[in-house]
Amino acid sequence: GDTLFDFDENDELAFDINKLVKYFYNDKRNKNNGYKNITLCYKLKDDYETKKRGILEFDEETKKITNFLEKPDPSETKSRFACPTFYLLKFETVSLIDQFLTEKVDSNISDRDAPGKFLQ
Numbered sequence: 001g002d003t004l005f006d007f008d009e010n011d012e013l014a015f016d017i018n019k020l021v022k023y024f025y026n027d028k029r030n031k032n033n034g035y036k037n038i039t040l041c042y043k044l045k046d047d048y049e050t051k052k053r054g055i056l057e058f059d060e061e062t063k064k065i066t067n068f069l070e071k072p073d074p075s076e077t078k079s080r081f082a083c084p085t086f087y088l089l090k091f092e093t094v095s096l097i098d099q100f101l102t103e104k105v106d107s108n109i110s111d112r113d114a115p116g117k118f119l120q
Contacts, residue, residue, distance in 0.1 A: 037089055039065060039119065041081040047074040053082035068120060093119075 024038055041056045050072050057067040057079045069077055100118045104111055111117055 037093055037119065039083060041083045044080040044082050047080065049082070050074045050077065050080065054084075055079050056081045056083035065119065068117060 020038070020040075039056065044050065044053065050069075051074070052071060055069040055072055055077055056065060057069065057077060058065050058081070067077075068083060069079075097118065104117075
């Protein structure tokens with residue numbers, strides 16, 4: 001399902017799409033390699049919420065994504081980072097979607113109808 005967020009515009013923790021887009025295009029660490037893909041996540045308040053959300057697992061040191069889990073039982077993962085379906089993808093990545101869908105045409109729906117599986 002969809003999730004709507006309502007933040008006070010004066011709240012410094014409020015989500016700001018403009019800041020995110022500027023970061024995507026202006027991150028100085030990536031000037032030599034071009035743009036990077038950005039995946040958002042947020043920390044869940046309660047363990048049981050993993051059953052309601054897509055869960056992102058990542059390497060703590062490198063921050064590289066290691067796995068996406070679709071609504072796992074809390075016992076299936078130590079991660080409590082939910083991944084909303086909001087991605088900023090570089091053009092070269094978007095162009096690979098057709099290839100991914102072609103390769104997964106005979107796969108289980110959960111393996112092909114999930115952006116997280118594509119990004120893995």
